[in-house]
Amino acid sequence: xxxxxxxxxxxxxxxxxxxxxxxxxxxxxxxxxxxxxxxxxxxxxxxxxxxxxxxxxxxxxxxxxxxxxxxxxxxxxxxxxxxxxxxxxxxxxxxxxxxxxxxxxxxxxxxxxxxxxxxxxxxxxxxxxxxxxxxxxxxxxxxxxxxxxxxxxxxxxxxxxxxxxxxxxxxxxxxxxxxxxxxxxxxxxxxxxxxxxxxxxxxxxxxxxxxxxxxxxxxxxxxxxxxxxxxxxxxxxxxxxxxxxxxxxxxxxxxxxxxxxxxxxxxxxxxxxxxxxxxxxxxxxxxxxxxxxxxxxxxxxxxxxxxxxxxxxxxxxxxxxxxxxxxxxxxxxxxxxxxxxxxxx
Numbered sequence: 001x002x003x004x005x006x007x008x009x010x011x012x013x014x015x016x017x018x019x020x021x022x023x024x025x026x027x028x029x030x031x032x033x034x035x036x037x038x039x040x041x042x043x044x045x046x047x048x049x050x051x052x053x054x055x056x057x058x059x060x061x062x063x064x065x066x067x068x069x070x071x072x073x074x075x076x077x078x079x080x081x082x083x084x085x086x087x088x089x090x091x092x093x094x095x096x097x098x099x100x101x102x103x104x105x106x107x108x109x110x111x112x113x114x115x116x117x118x119x120x121x122x123x124x125x126x127x128x129x130x131x132x133x134x135x136x137x138x139x140x141x142x143x144x145x146x147x148x149x150x151x152x153x154x155x156x157x158x159x160x161x162x163x164x165x166x167x168x169x170x171x172x173x174x175x176x177x178x179x180x181x182x183x184x185x186x187x188x189x190x191x192x193x194x195x196x197x198x199x200x201x202x203x204x205x206x207x208x209x210x211x212x213x214x215x216x217x218x219x220x221x222x223x224x225x226x227x228x229x230x231x232x233x234x235x236x237x238x239x240x241x242x243x244x245x246x247x248x249x250x251x252x253x254x255x256x257x258x259x260x261x262x263x264x265x266x267x268x269x270x271x272x273x274x275x276x277x278x279x280x281x282x283x284x285x286x287x288x289x290x291x292x293x294x295x296x297x298x299x300x301x302x303x304x305x306x307x308x309x310x311x312x313x314x315x316x317x318x319x320x321x322x323x324x325x326x327x328x329x330x331x332x333x334x335x336x337x338x339x340x341x342x343x344x345x
Contacts (some may be wrong), residue, residue: 012325023317027035027310036308072103092116110311119315130296134281141220145227153235167214171225180218215288234269240264275331
C-alpha cells in the first residue's frame with residue numbers, strides 16, 4: 001500500500017506540472033497580456049506604452065523562463081526605473097528590489113493585479129470560506145442521500161422505492177442555476193425571508209440565510225439525488241447476495257441483517273461517488289457563489305478570470321488540480337480498505 005501511495009504521489013506531481021504548464025500557456029496568450037496591461041495602465045494607452053509595460057514587467061521574456069519564475073526555480077528580476085535603479089515589480093506585494101527566488105516551491109503564489117495584494121492573501125481566505133460551505137453541503141447531502149438510498153434499496157419495487165427514485169432523478173436532473181433560482185423565488189418572493197434579493201449578501205464576513213443557507217441547499221439538492229441512486233443500486237445488489245439469504249435463514253432480524261451484513265458492502269460504491277463530489281463541488285461553487293454573491297473560491301475564480309488576473313488564476317488552477325487528484329487518491333485507498341477482496345499490489 002505504501003509503495004502504491006508513493007507512486008500515486010509521484011504521478012500527482014507530474015500531472016500537476018503538466019496541467020499547470022498548459023494553464024500557464026493559456027492565460028499568457030497575447031490577448032490576455034494586452035488586457036492585463038491596459039487594466040494596469042489606461043484604456044487609451046498607446047501600443048508603445050502597452051509594449052513597454054509588458055517588457056518592463058517581464059511578460060516578454062522567454063515562456064519557459066517565466067514558467068520557471070512562477071515555479072520558483074528561476075530568479076525573479078526587479079524592474080528598473082528611469083534613473084536606472086532597481087525597483088519592485090509590484091509595490092503592493094512587498095517584492096524585494098533585487099533578484100530572488102520566489103515561486104510556488106517557496107510558497108509564493110505571486111501578486112494579484114486585480115485586488116492589489118498577494119495571491120495568498122486573497123486565495124486562502126476564499127478557500128476557507130468555500131471550505132466552510134462545502135463542509136455543510138457534505139454534512140447535509142451525505143446522510144440524507146444514504147438514508148434515501150438505503151430505504152429505497154431495502155424496499156425494492158415498492159411504492160416507497162418508486163417515490164424516492166423519482167425524487168432522486170428529479171433533483172439530479174435539475175442543475176444548480178435552476179434550483180438556485182427556484183429557491184430564491186420560493187424564499188424571496190413567496191415567503192419574503194430574504195428581505196430583497198440574494199445580491200445584497202456581503203460574503204463570508206456576514207453570513208446570512210440568503211448567501212449561505214441557500215447555496216448549501218442549492219448544491220446539496222443535486223448531489224443528494226446522485227448519491228441516493230448509487231446507494232440504492234448498490235443496496236439492491238447486496239440484498240440479493242447468498243450470504244444475506246443465509247443470515248435471514250439463521251433467524252436474524254431484518255434490521256440486524258442490513259446493519260451488520262449488508263450496509264458495509266453496500267457503501268463501497270457510494271464511497272467512491274461521495275469522494276468524487278469534492279471536484280464537482282469546486283465547479284458547482286463557481287455558479288452558486290456568483291449567484292448568491294458568496295465570496296469564496298468560485299467567486300474569486302470568476303473575478304480573476306474577468307480581470308485577467310494571471311497569478312490569481314494560476315493559483316486557483318493549482319488548487320483545483322490538487323483537490324481533484326487528492327480526492328482520487330483518497331478514494332482509491334478508502335476503496336481498498338472497505339473491500340477486503342481488493343489488494344493493492
